[in-house]
Amino acid sequence: MIKVFIVDDSALVRQVLTSCLASHPRITVIGQAADPLYAIEKMRRDWPDVLVLDIEMPRMDGLTFLRQLMRERPTPTIICSTLTEQGNSVAVEALSAGAVGVFTKARLGLKQSLEALSAELIRKIEDGAKTRPRALPATLTAPGEDSRIAPVNRLRTTEKVVALGCSTGGTQALEFVLRQLPRDCPGIVIVQHMPEKFTADFARRLDKLCQIEVREARHLDRVHSGLALLAPGGLHMQLKRSGAHYQVEVVDGPPVNRHKPSVDVLFRSIARHAAPSALGMIMTGMGDDGARGLLAMRENGAQTIAQDEASCVVFGMPREAIKLGSAQAVEPLNKFSRLIQEFGDNARHG
Incomplete structure (x- = not known):
């Protein structure tokens, strides 16, 4: 009962x-x-x-x-x-x-x-x-801190991209991770299962709290350092290469895995166009959206990580990815921001 x-x-x-x-x-x-x-x-x-x-x-x-x-x-x-x-x-x-x-x-x-x-x-x-809400520890960035005064070279790293996919519990998890990222982190693309019209408000909230820029994605937006693009509710988002850079396509279409936007749609597009230069991270959420797309990313040369059960509100999406062999590593949420920064550092120095 x-x-x-x-x-x-x-x-x-x-x-x-x-x-x-x-x-x-x-x-x-x-x-x-x-x-x-x-x-x-x-x-x-x-x-x-x-x-x-x-x-x-x-x-x-x-x-x-x-x-x-x-x-x-x-x-x-x-x-x-x-x-x-x-x-x-x-x-x-x-x-x-x-x-x-x-x-x-x-x-x-x-x-x-x-x-x-x-x-x-x-x-x-x-x-x-079925969920297990968790009290997240405080982030490293103080609420309301305005840390965008220093100029940022937005063009410095366009070859690397980080993709995050999440559902139930993801709003808190994304805030926890993104608030800890520095302004020179790799470009980020995000699918969070959320109703239409909610995503714009969610992106604005994150943008106020984070050092990086966060906004709802628009069709043909370029992916670049210091920017996180959130897929709009009710539409799919996929990555395409444009010359030496990456950009997103925001498109309509039927739901995939009962979701629109779908994590699988984003991850599969990255597997086709950017896998060797990508980091895929599947986070808390119900169901299996993203598991097969993450596997495609891994098979095509991307680095892939799943959130561990102990830090998830719902372990469904990461569990399915782990069962499928999609994740190279299973990590707690409190390591995600550091892993993203290390991925960016390795890209610049490698």
């Missing part, structure tokens, strides 16, 4: 959510509360497997509570809020704080909308129960 606890200041929402989940044979609602402070008292008596959490609440807002929870006792959390309908930045903040899913409740016709979306909520709860 998956034990669920609901925190929402609306008695109607708590009632409807409990009713929606009551008929599921593997889910039981063990408690509910109108605000986080009351919730934590009840949760300590019987800790849930999954928390369903609103954002706007009295005494303490949901994001503050989520951040505190992830520091003290990381728990799979689904954000269920009307705020995620108004702006994607709230959803991105929640995912970056450690939420494993976001569920939007409409302001109008609340009871009907929640009942209509109950299947989606159940799926998110079932997926959430």
Whole structure:
């Protein structure tokens, strides 16, 4: 059984959510509360497997509570809020704080909308129960530090490229890794499974926190040192060679491995066009997207690394890559930024 606890200041929402989940044979609602402070008292008596959490609440807002929870006792959390309908930045903040899913409740016709979306909520709860959120250590870069004053030679290294692929838990993992990278790191291309329109806000958040430039990729953007390009939600991103340089193509197409963007699409394009000059890293996430693409990269001469189980929120994607023989090495998340820097240093000095 998956034990669920609901925190929402609306008695109607708590009632409807409990009713929606009551008929599921593997889910039981063990408690509910109108605000986080009351919730934590009840949760300590019987800790849930999954928390369903609103954002706007009295005494303490949901994001503050989520951040505190992830520091003290990381728990799979689904954000269920009307705020995620108004702006994607709230959803991105929640995912970056450690939420494993976001569920939007409409302001109008609340009871009907929640009942209509109950299947989606159940799926998110079932997926959430498979995750293991972790309290990440502080990064080496202080939050808000403006470290882009010094000029950067953007053209210095165009021959090397780093590709990162991740899903559930990836928002936190990417922030942890990218915030530690120096401005002269190799060019980076990223696929993070994320809904359409979320990726632009996520890229802007990372760009504010990181020394390197981070932005959502545009069609035919050039890959260069000090830049990380994030595949847009709802589109695929692939790498192509253009003369002596690399650029990305942002294209539409059917989902691959049920995802768009797909890690496999990116990794396979790198295997075709840049493998001997590439480092591929598959990170936390559910499913097997990226495993075969990483194998193609390795077979064509790329360096390949999988995140280890102990540091993953979900070990699915790295596990499948390891089983397939795609990864040359299995490393903890706290080594990823150093490995990227070493890859860049070896490229410059080799």
